[in-house]
Amino acid sequence: MRMEATIPDARGATAVELADELGLSRSQLIDEALALFTKAVLEVRRGRRIVTMDPTGNDPVCEIATPTLTALEWSGRPTRIDVPGAEMERVAAMVETPKRPGAKLRQAAKRHRGG
Amino acid sequence: MAVYDTTPVEPNDTRSGFRSGVRALDDYFSRHANENEASGVGRTYALRRAATDDPALPRVLGFYTLSMALIESTQATAVLRTKLPRYPLPVALVGRLAVDERARGQRLGERLLLDALRRIVDVADHIGCVGVIVDAKDERALGFYERYDFVAVQDEGWPRRMFMPLATARAALMEPDTTP
Numbered sequence: 001m002r003m004e005a006t007i008p009d010a011r012g013a014t015a016v017e018l019a020d021e022l023g024l025s026r027s028q029l030i031d032e033a034l035a036l037f038t039k040a041v042l043e044v045r046r047g048r049r050i051v052t053m054d055p056t057g058n059d060p061v062c063e064i065a066t067p068t069l070t071a072l073e074w075s076g077r078p079t080r081i082d083v084p085g086a087e088m089e090r091v092a093a094m095v096e097t098p099k100r101p102g103a104k105l106r107q108a109a110k111r112h113r114g115g
Numbered sequence: 116m117a118v119y120d121t122t123p124v125e126p127n128d129t130r131s132g133f134r135s136g137v138r139a140l141d142d143y144f145s146r147h148a149n150e151n152e153a154s155g156v157g158r159t160y161a162l163r164r165a166a167t168d169d170p171a172l173p174r175v176l177g178f179y180t181l182s183m184a185l186i187e188s189t190q191a192t193a194v195l196r197t198k199l200p201r202y203p204l205p206v207a208l209v210g211r212l213a214v215d216e217r218a219r220g221q222r223l224g225e226r227l228l229l230d231a232l233r234r235i236v237d238v239a240d241h242i243g244c245v246g247v248i249v250d251a252k253d254e255r256a257l258g259f260y261e262r263y264d265f266v267a268v269q270d271e272g273w274p275r276r277m278f279m280p281l282a283t284a285r286a287a288l289m290e291p292d293t294t295p
Contacts, residue, residue, distance in 0.1 A: 060125055060127070063123050065123070067237040070158075070234070070238050071240075071241035072241075073155065074181070074182065074242065078183040078184055078205065079183070079184040079185070079208060080184070080185050081184050081185065081187070082187055082188065084188065087188070087269060087276070088186065090268045091186060091204065091246070091268055091278050092204070094279075094280050095204070095245045095246060095280050095281075098280035098282035101264055101286050101287035102263075102264050105264045105287045106290055108228075108229055109229060109287040109290065111222070111229075112120070112226050112229040
């Protein structure tokens with residue numbers, strides 16, 4: 001089957017470079033990437049973690065996480081919070097009519113853009 | 116892929132002598148963070164000292180824990196009056212957030228909170244999540260979270276449960292940076 005995808009330019013350029021370097025067609029590269037992703041999703045659904053490991057054991061194990069894998073993991077084990085009716089009503093009201101972020105939160109978000 | 120300031124906790128982190136001054140948080144970090152991480156009960160993300168930071172600072176500057184939760188009420192009458200569905204509301208839970216006392220005054224609490232919100236907003240693109248819950252352990256924590264738009268949903272008792280709708284967090288993080 002044929003698939004089309006829109007991806008960021010930088011990731012596309014890296015994929016093309018990798019395909020050339022490894023002597024793979026773009027289809028082969030995407031096929032292997034999808035196989036790896038599918039395997040990762042299946043493993044995380046079983047409650048496992050995806051890590052890279054230095055075979056000499058000198059470096060610490062490094063976990064591989066993406067928003068999707070993290071989301072799957074989180075959704076598998078939710079904590080239940082039973083709240084009084086009034087509290088539930090307050091939460092529901094805030095969700096229905098969310099406030100715009102205040103100045104302090106907006107400034108903080110600008111100060112800490114990540115990375 | 117999103118880039119965060121924190122990474123998942125590692126065994127060496129919890130033996131690094133982290134001390135926030137709040138015994139319950141310090142005990143959690145040194146005794147239970149790795150165990151909970153391994154069992155998947157809750158994720159702990161640590162902010163470590165960077166190469167450019169003062170080497171006198173501790174190796175772990177702060178941490179927070181994240182998990183998913185479902186808010187539900189056995190007193191359903193309140194929910195019936197809202198437009199929301201009559202089943203539990205999925206939320207992200209920032210169960211603990213602490214900064215080492217030797218690293219205070221550098222807005223690290225704010226940095227950790229924003230890092231947590233960024234992770235939650237990213238994850239909410241993939242799963243249902245209507246907001247963020249934090250548990251303020253004392254008056255100081257209550258004031259801290261209030262500054263960043265969390266609203267207490269409990270009138271009394273500690274820890275005081277506080278909430279922020281996901282839309283508020285997303286709006287703050289997605290706002291374009293117009294700083295010259």
